[in-house]
Amino acid sequence: KKTTLVKKTGTCMARKTAAAIESALEDGGEEQLRESFFQLSNNHVVYQVDPPASAEASTRASYRYNVGLRKKTFAKWLESGGKQSKSELDAQEKKMVKLLYHMASEKIEDQEEMFAKKFIYTDSVPALSNRPALKVDYFV
Numbered sequence: 001k002k003t004t005l006v007k008k009t010g011t012c013m014a015r016k017t018a019a020a021i022e023s024a025l026e027d028g029g030e031e032q033l034r035e036s037f038f039q040l041s042n043n044h045v046v047y048q049v050d051p052p053a054s055a056e057a058s059t060r061a062s063y064r065y066n067v068g069l070r071k072k073t074f075a076k077w078l079e080s081g082g083k084q085s086k087s088e089l090d091a092q093e094k095k096m097v098k099l100l101y102h103m104a105s106e107k108i109e110d111q112e113e114m115f116a117k118k119f120i121y122t123d124s125v126p127a128l129s130n131r132p133a134l135k136v137d138y139f140v
Contacts, residue, residue, distance in 0.1 A: 059112070061109075
């Protein structure tokens with residue numbers, strides 16, 4: 001077997017998309033919409049984010065995978081003891097994987113001022129003992 005060394009730059013990050021927001025609204029209304037905007041959900045997508053060429057340059061990213069499908073596939077893999085192959089996917093999952101491969105060529109470009117709106121999530125942490133409730137911003 002031949003070994004190939006691959007060098008890549010960039011970081012994989014979860015990003016909010018219009019499709020994820022729309023799906024959340026359809027699934028659960030306003031509360032689900034709010035949760036989808038502020039917290040990472042199964043509807044979100046992971047992109048490989050390439051570093052901008054300069055401070056003024058836009059952020060470019062390439063589609064990698066859907067969070068929900070990745071979690072479901074990982075859970076099945078764990079249940080099988082790490083031995084699941086692609087041939088064990090059910091028909092619906094195979095359709096989704098095929099669609100996702102087609103989307104893999106999708107590339108996006110965000111202006112610098114849009115980075116936080118697209119990539120930053122916020123979580124509410126409840127009060128505990130003598131610590132007050134707070135909000136935490138994070139990226140995945």
